[in-house]
Each structure stands twice: as structure tokens, then as C-alpha cells.
Amino acid sequence: MEQYELFDLPSPCINVCEANSKGYCKGCLRSREERHLWLKFNNLQKRHVLKLCRLRRAKLVAMA
Numbered sequence: 419m420e421q422y423e424l425f426d427l428p429s430p431c432i433n434v435c436e437a438n439s440k441g442y443c444k445g446c447l448r449s450r451e452e453r454h455l456w457l458k459f460n461n462l463q464k465r466h467v468l469k470l471c472r473l474r475r476a477k478l479v480a481m482a
Contacts, residue, residue: 427464429456430471447474 431453434445442449448456452467459467 427461427468430468442474447471447478 430446430448431443432445434443436444437450438444443453446453448467448471452470456464456467
């Protein structure tokens, strides 16, 4: 286990809480379910959500 794995991951929320047309938050790009379950997720689940958010952001940038 790496040292960074011992610490809880903070929420990616940037206080722009409005859903886009696909249902993702315009600020952090998490789904409604991902936002509501964040505090219940373990770090592995949180890392997975963060990866999905990065992929969603990259897709948005590529489409712009």
C-alpha cells in the first residue's frame, strides 16, 4: 500500500452544482449517484469516479 492510499480523497466539488444535459454536474462532472454516494465510497471507488470525471472532461474539451 502506498502512503497516499492511507488518506481519504477529498471531494472534487468546486461549488458549481448544476446538472448538464447528460445529468452530470457542470462543475465536477460527477453523476447524481456519484455525488450522493461520495461519502460512502472507499478510496478505490473514489479514485474510479475521479478517473471517470477526467475522461468526461477530456471528452468535453475534445468536442469544443
